[in-house]
Amino acid sequence: MKRLTDELRKKHLKVTPxxxxxxxxxxxxxxxxxxxSIYNALKPDYPxxxxxxxYKNVAxxxxxxxxxxxxxxxxxxxxxxETKFHPHLVCKKCGTVIDCFFDDNDCCLASVxxxxxxxxxxxxxxxxxxxxxxxxxxxx
Amino acid sequence: MKRLTDELRKKHLKVTPxxxxxxxxxxxxxxxxxxxSIYNALKPDYPxxxxxxxYKNVAxxxxxxxxxxxxxxxxxxxxxxETKFHPHLVCKKCGTVIDCFFDDNDCCLASVxxxxxxxxxxxxxxxxxxxxxxxxxxxx
DNA sequence: CTATATGCAAATTGTTTGCATCATA
DNA sequence: TATGATGCAAACAATTTGCATATAG
Numbered sequence: 258m259k260r261l262t263d264e265l266r267k268k269h270l271k272v273t274p275x276x277x278x279x280x281x282x283x284x285x286x287x288x289x290x291x292x293x294s295i296y297n298a299l300k301p302d303y304p305x306x307x308x309x310x311x312y313k314n315v316a317x318x319x320x321x322x323x324x325x326x327x328x329x330x331x332x333x334x335x336x337x338x339e340t341k342f343h344p345h346l347v348c349k350k351c352g353t354v355i356d357c358f359f360d361d362n363d364c365c366l367a368s369v370x371x372x373x374x375x376x377x378x379x380x381x382x383x384x385x386x387x388x389x390x391x392x393x394x395x396x397x
Numbered sequence: 398m399k400r401l402t403d404e405l406r407k408k409h410l411k412v413t414p415x416x417x418x419x420x421x422x423x424x425x426x427x428x429x430x431x432x433x434s435i436y437n438a439l440k441p442d443y444p445x446x447x448x449x450x451x452y453k454n455v456a457x458x459x460x461x462x463x464x465x466x467x468x469x470x471x472x473x474x475x476x477x478x479e480t481k482f483h484p485h486l487v488c489k490k491c492g493t494v495i496d497c498f499f500d501d502n503d504c505c506l507a508s509v510x511x512x513x514x515x516x517x518x519x520x521x522x523x524x525x526x527x528x529x530x531x532x533x534x535x536x537x
Numbered sequence: 538c539t540a541t542a543t544g545c546a547a548a549t550t551g552t553t554t555g556c557a558t559c560a561t562a
Numbered sequence: 563t564a565t566g567a568t569g570c571a572a573a574c575a576a577t578t579t580g581c582a583t584a585t586a587g
Contacts, residue, residue: 271561271566292551307569312552314567330468332577333551344509346519355519359512369484369505370528373497378533379486387525388510393518411541411586432576447544452577454542472552473576 261323268321275299275306279314283324283338289345289354291333329354329387342384348392355392401463408461415439415446419454423464423478429485429494431473469494469527482524488532495532 261280262272270276278299283290290298292315296308315336318324327335329347335354343362346355359365366384373379401420402412410416418439423430430438432455436448455476458464467475469487475494483502486495499505506524513519 266562269566273561273567275568305569309553309570310568317567326470328468328470330466330474334470344513346513346517346521348519349522355517357509357513357517359509359516361508365509366505366526368501369497369499369526372499373484373486373528376499377486377495377497379488379495379528379530380536381486381528381530382489383530384526384528386506388513388519388521389523389525390519390521396520406587409541409587413542413586415543445544449545449578450543457542 264321264323270317270321275303275310276314276318278303278306279311280318280323280338283336287356289327289335289337291331291335293333295336327354327385329389344386344388346392347387347389348395349389350391350395353392357388404461404463410457410461415443415450416454416458418443418446419451420458420463420478423476427496429467429475429477431471431475433473435476467494467525469529482526484526484528486532487527487529488535489529490531490535493532497528 258277261277265272265276279295282295282298288294292308292311295315296306296311299306299311315324315326315334319326319336322340323338325337325340327337327345329335329345331352337356339356343359344357346357347353348355366386370381370384373381401417405412405416419435422435422438428434432448432451435455436446436451439446439451455464455466455474459466459476462480463478465477465480467477467485469475469485471492477496479496483499484497486497487493488495506526510521510524513521
């Protein structure tokens with residue numbers, strides 16, 4: 258929390274109750290909610306919150322590098338408070354997006370990234386890796 | 398061409414001039430065009446073509462597994478006649494999407510995919526891997 | 538002759554914008 | 563008290579839909 262307000266102030270972003278609530282909600286869930294879900298989740302505690310405010314805040318938090326945006330081909334984006342790279346699994350049946358944390362997440366792409374730099378002269382800043390399929394619950 | 402018409406008929410999709418033109422255009426370019434670009438490229442030869450027809454056709458070709466959809470976080474999708482898995486590089490400055498064909502594209506993700514199946518009990522059907530950064534031209 | 542596709546315009550949906558008011562720094 | 567944020571409604575842009583007509587199988 259302290260770290261968040263410091264980061265915000267460093268970027269000249271004001272520490273507002275709505276902004277904190279959005280970040281906190283993202284920190285407490287693994288559901289990778291979209292804007293509408295965040296909005297609906299916060300409405301009980303923040304009855305006057307506007308969906309435009311949620312849109313503006315996920316954009317500012319993303320631009321500040323404090324949250325990450327997930328685009329698995331739906332008609333809207335999802336958001337995640339975890340900004341360290343990790344692959345995501347997307348169930349084609351139920352739509353769930355599952356985090357994939359392995360010890361070697363960082364190095365599993367190392368050789369490809371190396372080739373991209375050397376062979377294609379491209380400077381990588383970040384990457385996304387999505388696996389699409391059927392989750393264990395849906396297979397039953 | 399023969400293969401395409403066979404595949405279409407097998408799926409009860411009619412072989413129309415517009416459908417063939419869309420597929421052919423995608424086969425002949427590496428620019429990963431979006432619907433509007435495809436529409437603009439075909440309009441000279443097909444003056445009566447509708448953008449709704451392009452939308453419907455990229456969807457039917459994608460569902461038939463004949464083209465693939467690329468979603469790198471823009472406000473619209475791009476399309477690619479190459480359906481075999483390969484990573485894409487996305488330049489954050491000029492927006493270009495570059496194909497990444499390496500001999501070991503298939504096996505570079507093998508160990509992660511293996512763990513996803515064994516540890517998370519998730520059946521992978523396909524995947525997307527996008528690298529974001531700055532291309533060599535934009536760095537100059 | 539039947540089933541699917543086309544092309545047009547209208548409708549829909551996620552997202553952005555303009556602006557007056559409000560709160561943080 | 564100045565700068566950035568909120569909340570609302572209107573605007574926007576990508577995409578989908580309904581439907582009459584046309585064309586492939």
